[in-house]
Amino acid sequence: MSDAELKTAARDLASLIRQSSHAVAFTGAGLSTESGIPDFRSPGGLWTQNKPIPFQAFMASREARTEAWRRKFVMDESFRSAAPGRGHRVLSAMARAGRLAGIITQNIDNLHQDSGVAADRLVELHGNGSYATCLACARRYELVWVRERFDVQGGTAPDCEACGGPVKSATISFGQAMPEKEMQRATRWTLESDLFICIGSSLVVYPAAGLPIAAKQNGARLVIVNREETPLDDIADLVVPAEIGPLLMAVATELGLGLDC
Ligand code: NAD
Numbered sequence: 116m117s118d119a120e121l122k123t124a125a126r127d128l129a130s131l132i133r134q135s136s137h138a139v140a141f142t143g144a145g146l147s148t149e150s151g152i153p154d155f156r157s158p159g160g161l162w163t164q165n166k167p168i169p170f171q172a173f174m175a176s177r178e179a180r181t182e183a184w185r186r187k188f189v190m191d192e193s194f195r196s197a198a199p200g201r202g203h204r205v206l207s208a209m210a211r212a213g214r215l216a217g218i219i220t221q222n223i224d225n226l227h228q229d230s231g232v233a234a235d236r237l238v239e240l241h242g243n244g245s246y247a248t249c250l251a252c253a254r255r256y257e258l259v260w261v262r263e264r265f266d267v268q269g270g271t272a273p274d275c276e277a278c279g280g281p282v283k284s285a286t287i288s289f290g291q292a293m294p295e296k297e298m299q300r301a302t303r304w305t306l307e308s309d310l311f312i313c314i315g316s317s318l319v320v321y322p323a324a325g326l327p328i329a330a331k332q333n334g335a336r337l338v339i340v341n342r343e344e345t346p347l348d349d350i351a352d353l354v355v356p357a358e359i360g361p362l363l364m365a366v367a368t369e370l371g372l373g374l375d376c
Contacts (some may be wrong), residue, residue, distance in 0.1 A: 117127035125365030135310035142220045143316020149200035170291035180272035200232035201360035251280025312338045318345040
């Protein structure tokens with residue numbers, strides 16, 4: 116996309132945002148690639164390196180749980196040093212300026228919170244990877260504790276100290292039930308929205324990808340910002356095949372938003 120095309124797209128998106136009274140952003144892994152966290156489906160993405168371990172497999176064997184934690188420790192190396200990118204900062208500024216009613220994210224990297232988005236403006240559909248919980252009694256564990264136990268036990272996944280249940284990163288795996296309250300809140304925001312802006316998602320992971328469809332069917336305008344095509348491009352009112360960082364910075368300029376974060 117040329118500079119002129121980017122500017123035109125930013126103007127179009129800013130215009131839709133100005134016309135809207137209840138805009139919702141729906142974000143995916145593509146928002147965080149600028150922060151150095153690989154997405155799932157781009158070339159070289161996490162998916163191409165390691166197929167995810169489904170929930171049933173995690174529950175069925177300690178070997179799978181051990182492998183899941185081993186991968187998580189490796190992945191956390193890049194998560195730990197990651198800071199919010201331009202896209203996160205613009206969305207945060209938009210929320211604070213009242214231009215966004217809320218952000219529904221599929222990301223688990225805590226970067227929306229790190230960019231200053233308040234808890235009541237954010238729904239994490241797939242959980243949060245910055246801590247762990249016992250799947251049996253819901254007790255919370257910090258990752259430092261998991262790492263220590265893992266090492267003390269000679270590289271084996273630890274169990275809950277209280278009840279012996281499996282301890283898992285607080286994220287939603289493939290095959291795991293969606294978090295009920297978050298799904299309800301996301302559905303409510305979706306149906307209240309008059310503008311639904313998808314940013315950096317391949318829109319193939321369900322039920323999350325059902326939200327933009329529901330928004331559109333309910334009369335909202337649908338915008339898709341993604342450098343690759345998505346299966347929902349055909350029903351979108353505006354498709355912007357751009358890099359997220361420069362595009363959202365241009366949108367912020369159009370809206371006159373100061374980026375003080
Ligand atoms: P995905 O990997 O399936 O899709 C990301 C999309 O973003 C791709 O289509 C890619 O072309 C696009 N993209 C990447 N960088 C971009 C950029 N700078 N500008 C414009 N487009 C860009 O991600 P998804 O749809 O969110 O689904 C993956 C699942 O994996 C999610 O459920 C999420 O929970 C999880 N995940 C999360 C993270 C994270 O928290 N950062 C990282 C990887 C995977």
